[in-house]
Amino acid sequence: MTDTKVLSLNGLSKRFGSVIANDCVDLELHKGEVLALLGENGAGKTTLMNMLFGHYMPDAGTVEVADEAGQMQALPLGHPQAALAAGIGMVHQHFALAENLSALNNIVLGSERLSLLRRDLKAARAKIERIMQHTGLTVTLDTPVGRLSVGERQRVEILKALYRDVRILVLDEPTAVLTPQEADTLFENIGAMTREGLSVIFISHKLREVLAFSQRIAVLRHGKKVGEIATAEADERIIARMMVGADTPETARQEMTPGAPVLTLQDVSVTGRSKRDSLTGANLTVHAHEILGIAGVSGNGQSALAGLISGLNRPTSGRVTLAAEEVAQVTPTNMIKAGVGRIPEDRHHDGMVGAMSVAENMVIERLSDPEVQSAGFLKKDAITANAEKLTADYDVRGPGVGARARLLSGGNIQKMILARVFEQSPKLILANQPTRGLDMLAASEVARRLLEARAAGAGIVLISEDLDEILGLADRVVVIHDGEMIEAETRDREAIGLMMAGEVTPHEPQQSGAETQ
């Protein structure tokens, strides 16, 4: 890293309607530097980078980029082409790759003139191979992208940017879809790239990797830059406080003796649209007073497991037993009646009816309850009273229980769902990504409620892609990979990471031959 400035954002502001996404943000980047842009969901990180890249037009502010001679030049705003020409590349969270084309064609795509009569793929291949050698980012160039793993696809995206000779690379939440090992490899590659003179901004909300791999940290909160700190001087407490603006309460898990089994799966298979959407011969036992963490990279059968416990997916074989009673037919109604509380992954899509009131959403799962209706007619007063009580108990803030649920913020929607679920004192709770997209205060509130339910005797299945969350809350850890579940005997991040990548398949005599590499 040098002191040569390559990028400077001056007073960038952007509002969407009445929401201020960015408020007068200044940021500088030096040559060869890795700058971490840290902030909670909705703090304005992605908006800021989208303005830099020309996807959004700022309401105010300017951007200056160093040209090849090192002179700072004003960047015309609102033009992605200009940003590309100035040597800025961006790798989005969601990849933009053509699955049926080879990695090579994907990398070259868009950099050739349309009027070209003959493609010089040989030169392109030579250039990409040279980049791969320098950075350690290797992919098999002739494989169709559709057959590459998520980590490989990300490398294709980065190579695509490097192929265009970028000097500044923006990575938006690059590790969200990676196993811990893949993430470590990525950061090694980034290290190699910065030694070649590349400057990197990476957006993240994971404190651990920010501390390990950046040189400088800029923190955004509510659209404002609230601080900047050299990574060497930072620790988790300091930057967490910068992100939240207050200390987050610690959630301490106390050891507890597990009780009787509340959920048992015996050789249960669920057939989804693809293998990644399925479960094969799953065995699982969850006890009372126990949180069982399901760790895994997204798309390895978590949705099939969640669908099964929610009652949406019927098993094609095997037995599902809830509190010593076999579930004859797996349906949402039967699971609710058997005492299963479900916190869905997509709370806007599955967890609530946005156009209906908060009060109505709070009783939607118990429409046959005599407290809610009599003779097929709703007891409006009881429903309102119930909602008034729950919103107070669970601190759901919003325009009132009669207002549409859609008007609540993400954290309050989750609290509304928690209130609905926990109020029924469920025997088993499915918590699928319960803190995703929540700010740290709301997330720690969710964790506290889960631990409370555990103390009250519930068994909890916690599905999360955030290994830190699982290690912090779960009594036992089960790793899910490719539709199969294996209990991790260890709490070691490295070992669990290898299992998440499918590189360890212990005690599976029939399958070990086919699966191990």
Place this chain on the structure above:
Amino acid sequence: MIRIEPRAATSQAFKLGLPVLSAVIALLAAAIPLAFAGANILTAYGEMVKGVFGSLFAVSEMLTRATPLIFTGLAAALAFRARLWNIGAEGQLYLGAMAAVAIGAGAIEAPSYILVPVIIVMGCAAGAAGMVVPTVLKTRFGADEVVTTLLLNFIVLIFLQYMLEGPLKDPMGMGWPQSAPILDEGTLPGLMTRMRVHSGLIIALVAAAVAQVMLSRSVWGFKLRAVGENAPAARHAGIGVDRTLLSVAIVSGGLAGMAGVSEVAGLKGYLTADLSPGFGYTGIVVAMLAGLSPVGVVVAALFIASVFVGADSMSRSMGVSSYLADLIVSMSLLCVLIGGFFARYKITRSAPTKGEAS
């Protein structure tokens, strides 16, 4: 620069004012073609008002015209609230009408306190069957009900022509393709002597009131709204989505069938292939003008019936085309649809900057 921003909430006054404003704009805009037709605009509108409210007979005609529109409007409004796109009310209306004449034109002889309810129940059942079929095709096989219900209209019309030339043909009808008349015991009683308005109107008003209460206060209405607004969340919460859609189909088709019963047993007395001048389709316009509210359907049906009856009367006395009615109705629907955009978004002006945010 002009920008479009979503609104956080839509005020109640806006929701109520929108259809009224749309109607006023449509009526004002109709002055332009009236002026082109060479009519004195004030006189023309005067004739229109007279044609609707000028006499007891005029009011009776308007209410008579509104009756089937309330039924088909309710059929569309309830189905649309559940996101079940019933475009087939026209066919269901004829199914109801066919059932009414099949039973009421002499097949059963009974006193009116038995025959009238039987005709009503069977007519509703026939209409319901016409909506249950496409709904089962939708829930079982994913067939788009917009297509199936729309096309079923034409199938029913051809079936109707066959029935009127065959099994249902009036032997005393001098060869005209029309059914035998409904027995006096099967006729819905009139409401005023020498006026055409009949007790179908009372049934329509009761149906609207019941629909309003059921929608907002019953568990069934709760499920209907939940399924319509977010079917995956409803399914997750244990609401039987397919079963709810099926029940909505029965009610919606039944109401459309009732429109046919009411026209044939309350007004015409016998069935012809031109019983309905598109009441099924106009019901969709009524439901949209009403913002899919059952009580709103009554108001919207009265408005549209007034426009049609008033324009007819104006056309007779002023010599301008009665198609003006279609123009006014279409204009008000367009205004409501455009207004629906403004209910969700507002347009603001800001200092000019280059480019537009995506």
